[in-house]
Amino acid sequence: MSHHIVELKDVCYAYPDGTEALKGITFRILHGEAVGLVGTNGAGKTTLLLNLNGHLIPTKGEIAVGEVPLSKGTRQEIRRKVGFVFQRPDDQLFMPTVYEDVAFGPINLGLTEEKVEERVTKALEMVGCLHLRNRPPHRLSEGQKRSVAIATVMAMKPDILVMDEPGSNLDPKSRRQLINLLKGFRHTKIIASHDLDMILDVCERCIIIKDGKIVADGPSEELLLNETLLEENNLELPLSRQCRPVKRPS
Amino acid sequence: MTFDLEFFNLGYLDTLSNKDTLVHRIDPRIKIIVSFIFILFVVSFQKYEISSLMPFFLYPVFLLTAGDIPFKAIAKKVLFVSPFALFIGIFNPLLDTQIITSPLGIPVSGGWLSFLSIIIKFVLTVSTAILLIAVTSFPGICEALERMKFPKLFVIQLLFLYRYLFVLLDVALRMMRAREARSFGGRGKEIRTFIRLISVLLIRSVERAERIYRAMLSRGFRGEIRVLRSLRLRPFDIVFAAGSITMFYLLRNYDIVDLVGAALEGVLR
Amino acid sequence: MHMADALLSPAVGGAMWAGSLGTIIYCAKKLRDKMDERLIPLMGVLGAFIFAGQMINFTIPMTGSSGHIGGGMLLAILLGPYAAFLVIASVLTVQALFFADGGLLALGANIWNLGIYPCFIGYPLIYRFIVRPNASPPRITFAAILSVVFGLQLGALSVVLETVLSGITELPLNTFLMLMQPIHLAIGLIEGFATAGIVIYVRTLRPDIVDDLEGVKSLASGVSLKKVLVTMGILAVITGGAFSWFASTHPDGLEWAIERIYGKPELPEKQNPVKENLAKLQEKTAILPDYSLPSKAGKEGEEHAPSWPAVDPGTSLSGLVGGIMVLMLVVLFGIGIKIARKHKEQL
Secondary structure, X not given: OOOEEEEEEXXXXXXXXXXXXXXXXXXXXXXXXXXXXXXOOOOOHHHHHHHHOOOOOOOEEEEEEOOEEOOOOOHHHHHHHEXXXXXXXXXXXXXXXXXXXXXXXXXXXXXXXXXXXXXXXXHHHHOOOHHHOOOOHXXXXXXXXXXXXXXXXXXXXOOEEEEEOOOOOOOHHHHHHHHHHHXXXXXXXXXXXXXXXXXXXXXXXXXXXXXXXXXXXXXXXXXXXXXXXXXXXXXXXXXXXXXXXXXXXO | OOHHHHHHHHHHHHHHOOXXXXXXXXXXXXXXXXXXXXXXXXXOOOOOOOHHHHHHHHHHHHHHHHOOOOHHHHHHHHHHOOHHHHHHHOHHHHHOOOEEEOHHHOOEEHHHHHHHHHHHHHHHHHHHHHHHHHOOOHHHHHHHHHHOOXXXXXXXXXXXXXXXXXXXXXXXXHHHHHHHHHOOOOOOOOHHXXXXXXXXXXXXXXXXXXXHHHHHHHOOOXXXXXXXXXXXXXXXXXXXXXXXXXXXXHHHHOOHXXXXXXXXXXXXX | OOOOHHHOOHHHHHHHHHHHHHHHHHHHHHHHHHOOOOHHHHHHHHHHXXXXXHHOOEXXXXXXXXXXXXXXXXXXXXXXXXXXXXXXXXXXXXXXXHHOOOOHHHHHHHHHHXXXXXXXXXXXXXXXXXXXXXXXXXXXXXXXXXHHHHHHHHHHHHHHHHHHHHOOOOOOHHHHHHHHHHHHHHHHHHHHHHHHHHHHHHHHHOHHHHHHOOOOOOOOOOOOHHHHHHHHHHHHHHHHHHHHHHHXXXXXXXXXXXXXXXXXXXXXXXOOHHHHHHHHHHHHHOOOOOOOOOOOOOOOOOOOOOOOXXXXXXXXXXXXXXXXXXXXXXXXXXHHHHHHHHHHHHO
8 A cells, every 4th residue: 555654845944043954855755665865964864854753843844644744742643653763772772671672662652561572572583683682782782782773663563664874883794784674674764874885775765965955856776876966965976886996916 | 990990890790790690590689688787787796896707708708609709809899999998997006005905915906906897897898799789780789679669760760870871981981082192291181171071071961861862752751661570589589588697697696706716725625 | 988888887877878768769759740751861871971970080280189070069950959869879879889889888878978968958058049040150160169068078077977976986076077077178179160160161062951951950949948947957956955965864875875785885995195195186176075975085084884704805815716717617618619619510
């Protein structure tokens, strides 16, 4: 069933000190789409994501998630649909053990103990961290923290997965594991990242943001291989597509 | 102790507390209560009683050996925190010079006896405190406190503090290293720089707290945090508690040591 | 200036624990009902911040030695008295467990000494009294230094009283005070200055943290001056009254009490030169000239109960030998357990 699940109409946001971070953002995302959000630091990616989750409310324009318009009153409801994975896993894992962190969401949803156990087990299995359930978070590696952070969100069975820089600070293997994990999710995905190769791999569609405005919105294969477009927006080609002379042993 | 050492020490005790031995498996509530009662008995000794204190070493020794805790680590920590007690205690020999006894013909003043008593009490109480955390995980202690009716807000505070302690120590460590790298021979450690450093650390901490709060909200937080309840008293725990406390009581009120000494003397004659 | 278990008596230690625990319960109750939920992560992180902050040292001007901040007043300024007290208590608890700072019994005393005075006296009665919103840096500095110094002086005084009342040390009250108070005056001046510096600097970058984390402190600073003064007044009268009754009816009031509890009297004291000098010094500086605390340079001519022949200070020969024997047995016991464990592991 294909319907718009996320809809932004002319969204503007200005911080309390006056800085305009978003200047009229409009786009629609369909059910099941994977969309990459790309742009330099300060372009407005994080602000946009925080608006999507109701942490910030647009100063102008409208956001609707699953047909529910975003407002102070509907924030909680929308947060149930949107699973937000923050930039730093340490900020998301605040309970004494992995189990309790993953259970936090389901418990707040009001589920019974058995259901909570079920959700936690499934979520941890999904990210391959079931064996870590009794570990305290400060004893996890970066990659494990990332995975568990995703599990904490998955346990709430969100419709949409929003992720802010999921691949940063990961070693190559963990990064690859993360990419495979994301590719396996059928959820609607919105991923903000500097890792253009990851976006290319995981998201079929890509939105480029500059100075709070959308400058491009289209298939990743097109946008992310368009060198001119990327350079105009202070970006570069994905590393895997950059022609690097290979030194051949003579 | 330098910053680095303190940092790793914290992690080390944390690691030790996750072992799985007989002692580790005892209910944390029992360990807390027994340790506390132990300390009360130890500090109740009068100032010139030395030998009667000796059997009390049984408790920390038991925790140490049955809990598979390396002796050196505990010894180092005890040594490290001794200055204050020693500093106060050293006045005793200076002020109390009345000769109390002369074992083997060497006169010993009351002051030295009470000083020795302070040292022994110090070693007993401090080692027990460290051993307690070495054989009990911190979350275990927190849950024990909650079950013992400590206010939940305080318990949650302890858990959050513990959780973010390592994170913040890491941040502070980096800041110190950066300061180290840019200060040559002491300049840079002035109070002005310090104030800047700490202020930045404070702001970053508050920002972190704001991000955590957002993460909590994203997962439906509405003010209640549920602490996991997994503690269950076993018969062994009760036996351990009853046995230890009885033993402490007997050792405190009956002079076993004198008996042992007299028996030994009798044998040697 | 953390108290240690070895210097406390069960009575004093227990009393301090009762006080601290009561205050913890009180603060938790006060916060629970009207608390902004943002406080939960904030308190936790700030506790970790204080912990980490204490590890960063700076050189003290004019002495060359290094110091670090305590942070009690800073917490009170940032979080208000109730939340700050809980945070201080939590930091001390972790320190007591992981660093053996003092001990488990002394933890009660430490929470009291380091928490009550900044949170319920220094902050509401001094700092808030002087500092208004948008106060100038000099005003903040003055308020911070005054409140920190006051809080630390009270804290140091408490340590002295706790130690002396416990009767473990021979240090006379006055000498102890003369050691502790000046040191903590100096510490207070520096910490007050540092606290002010932090508050002022943070205010330039993020005024909302200092002036009033929206909603976070509004309920928290509801400590009314009148209530506190009245409560303290009542407490002072009660303790003063109890003390002087003891002193008047039983010249060796506390000694008498201890004798009753433990059944073993103090041994007779003989004069010695050091003690004589201290006694003279004490008379000159005596604060409570008619009152003597146990195991101190007592008044001249005091009569003590004759020592019982059956008293065992653990120093007779059999006691000594027995003590060494027992110690060896304990060590053997420990080694035995270790062997038993190794054996079990190998199976």
